[in-house]
Amino acid sequence: GNSVTQMEGPVTLSEEAFLTINCTYTATGYPSLFWYVQYPGEGLQLLLKATKADDKGSNKGFEATYRKETTSFHLEKGSVQVSDSAVYFCALTLYSGGGADGLTFGKGTHLIIQP
Amino acid sequence: EAGVTQFPSHSVIEKGQTVTLRCDPISGHDNLYWYRRVMGKEIKFLLHFVKESKQDESGMPNNRFLAERTGGTYSTLKVQPAELEDSGVYFCASSQQGEKLFFGSGTQLSVL
Numbered sequence: 001g002n003s004v005t006q007m008e009g010p011v012t013l014s015e016e017a018f019l020t021i022n023c024t025y026t027a028t029g030y031p032s033l034f035w036y037v038q039y040p041g042e043g044l045q046l047l048l049k050a051t052k053a054d055d056k057g058s059n060k061g062f063e064a065t066y067r068k069e070t071t072s073f074h075l076e077k078g079s080v081q082v083s084d085s086a087v088y089f090c091a092l093t094l095y096s097g098g099g100a101d102g103l104t105f106g107k108g109t110h111l112i113i114q115p
Numbered sequence: 116e117a118g119v120t121q122f123p124s125h126s127v128i129e130k131g132q133t134v135t136l137r138c139d140p141i142s143g144h145d146n147l148y149w150y151r152r153v154m155g156k157e158i159k160f161l162l163h164f165v166k167e168s169k170q171d172e173s174g175m176p177n178n179r180f181l182a183e184r185t186g187g188t189y190s191t192l193k194v195q196p197a198e199l200e201d202s203g204v205y206f207c208a209s210s211q212q213g214e215k216l217f218f219g220s221g222t223q224l225s226v227l
Contacts, residue, residue, distance in 0.1 A: 004157070012123075029220075035217075041220065042206075042220050043118070043119065043206065043217075043218035043219045043220040043221065044158075044206065044208075044218035045218070046215055046216065089158060091158075102160065102171070103150075103158075103160065103162075103216070104157075104160070105157050105158035105159075106157060107155065107156060107157050108152075108158070
């Protein structure tokens with residue numbers, strides 16, 4: 001079956017530190033990959049996505065590259081801010097079209113940024 | 116434009132009671148999904164509506180869960196009778212076909 005594995009949290013960093021949240025996946029086909037973010041008191045929001053190998057998704061200073069050879073989609077940001085504190089979810093879908101039908105999520109990584 | 120809204124935001128009930136969760140999707144979105152996150156575990160897919168029809172309900176855990184979407188607008192998810200393991204956050208999401216998914220802020224259900 002399909003699954004997503006993320007690094008366990010919470011991850012605590014100081015402001016302006018470099019961030020990496022690891023995500024690896026197993027899938028029976030060629031998935032589209034996503035990172036969702038949930039800020040306190042809000043719903044999940046799509047942060048970025050990549051639909052094929054070697055694609056790089058980016059948004060709000062965050063980046064993730066679809067690595068087929070290592071089945072990974074690690075999330076990175078060069079300099080984090082307190083406002084980045086949230087829970088981050090890696091996800092995949094095997095549905096075509098790059099949409100979000102049938103998402104499989106990881107457990108989520110709670111990121112805490114200290115001033 | 117209003118987002119996906121869920122009601123209530125929190126619900127605390129006793130084992131054996133009934134609870135009904137409601138989701139109002141974004142107007143015009145045919146696709147409506149229910150997901151659940153049990154504490155410390157993945158967000159799991161429960162079911163998918165296209166308009167008023169159940170497209171995929173493979174994630175529904177058992178027959179104590181009943182989801183409806185009469186008229187293809189809002190949806191309800193009823194748990195009857197609730198058990199301790201039903202505790203978690205229930206998320207609703209909506210989308211147009213193949214487009215970005217919009218999530219509600221979830222209902223935190225605690226079964227005591």
